[in-house]
Amino acid sequence: MRHLLTTAGLRRETVTALLDTAEALKQALLGRQVRKLPTLRGRTVVTLFYESSTRTRASFEIAGKWMSADVVNVPAGGSSVAKGESLRDTALTLTAMGADCVVIRHPASGAAHRLAGWVPTHVVNAGDGTHQHPTQALLDAATLRERLGTLNGRTVTIVGDVLHSRVARSNIELLITLGARVHLVAPPTLLPWGVQNWGSGPHREEWEEHSRPVTVGHDLDAALPGTDAVMMLRVQAERMHGGFFPSTREYSVSYGLTEARLGLLPEHAVVLHPGPMRRGMEIAHSVADSPRAVITDQVRNGVHVRMAVLYHLLAAQEEQA
Amino acid sequence: MSSPAGTGAVGGTEPPRQRELLAAGEVARIVARMAHQVIEHTAPEPVMLVGIPTRGVPLALRLADRICEFGGTRPDVGILDVTLYRDDLRRRPTRPLRTTELPARGLDDALVVLVDDVLYSGRTVAAALDALREYGRPRAVQLAVLIDRGHRELPIRADYVGKNLPTSRDEEVGVLLVETDGTDAVVIRRSRR
Secondary structure: OOOEOOOOOHHHHHHHHHHHHHHHHHHOOOOOOOOOOOOOOOOEEEEOOOOOOOHHHHHHHHHHHHHOEEEEEEEEEHHHHHHOHHHHHHHHHHHOOOOOOOEEEEEEHHHHHHHHHOOOOOEEEEEEEOOOHHHHHHHHHHHHHHHHHHOOOEEEEEEEEOOOOOHHHHHHHHHHHOOOOOEEEOOOHHHEEEEEEHOOOHHHHOOOOOOOEEEEEEHHHHHHHHHEEEEEEOOOOHHHHOOOOOOOHHHHHHHOEHHHEEEOOOOOOEEEOOOOOEOOEEHHHHHHHOOOEEHHHHHHHHHHHHHHHHHHHOOOOOOOO | OOOOOOOOOOOOOOOOOEEEEOOHHEEEEEEEEHHHHHHHOOOOEEEEEEEEOOOOOHHHHHHHHHHHHHHHHOEEEEOOOHHHHOOOHHHHOOOOOOEEEEEOOOOOOEEEEEEEEEEEOOOHHHHHHHHHHOOOOOEEEEEEEEEEOOOOOOOOOOOOEEEEEEOOOOOEEEEEEEEHHOOEEEEEEEOOO
């Protein structure tokens, strides 16, 4: 693997290898006082973030440091970017300084792909516009695998702002690759056109024409009893310019995960949220803190998954492109 | 039980690609002898056997069984994956990670015997010594290997050797165990390179 830009087109073997590595890393660090592995000593990872982020940036930084890589954080505000430098020049500058891997977050969809064509380093997409956020999908899959055993044959319901969500896009592709069904619940205005036909990954031939892996609905109460996991999405106010729903209160009543709705889920089902949460909006306070919510597990697994990604990219013989 | 892939000649004229050096009975006898040697050198102090995946782990478990049989007490057995500590990661495609599972009482002041199937360059053992240090400070570390095939690249030697097997660098030594390969044997193959 040279870059991690998208979950679309990732083969099941690759995903499973990454998740297995993450699990092994988690276990290797378990109960140790010194959480430091020498594996990436002498390698430099640069995080280049053009959008605000707490967990993703910190998670990549911790992942790199626990494997002894040197991690340099470049926030776009307060750097040369503010002086008008282009993405390409910034990236080439960082590469010239010896970066081995650039972790990029950018508001423009496709930014990571463009970057991968410009620089000789490894590129990890940490979120590009409304397109992809592959490590989030991987950590969700790691968490689900931990809780449900396998994703094969499971149903995952994704609720909310699918239209603006790179988390949803990455998850849909990855979950289908791992054999799960995905049910999307959202107001019609927040569903992208043609979403039923998503999931055209490398394993498409396994799905029959009449049983597409992605289904769509607008009734959350009806969807919950048949789901193994429910993934709540944040309503992305910063990407919304226009009336996508009448009011936040109405959204919350129709699509928020309340205590009562939690009771509709099967006993084994878990609740995920990629964060940051808007408590009281898409998820109720008590639900976010209930034992069914695996939100802190997601964050914890995020570090191990990102360690696994860095391990697969940086700790092997360079593939000839 | 299926035989290991590639046994014997495929074509009519080609020499056999794989030759059996030790059969199942001999492997068992060698493990028993190693168990006696460990007891002789360490008793009455209890030892902790730490197997290096893949085949060091079943060997460590067998050794523990024999030590229990001959010496009366069963040593603790742990698993130590050294992949993350290797110095040759960037010379190969991505190596999958294995589990690490060490006895709960920890390594501090224990007499650790590392167990592996084949001792060759010594780099795996060097990585294992680095890895062990992260988990504690053993009183002493010893090394037990089923096969020593020579060609050391580091100043490392084994305390217990099942069998010395002089080889050339273009040969591969394969240790097959029931637990991982369905059969017990030691074979030698011409390298494909």
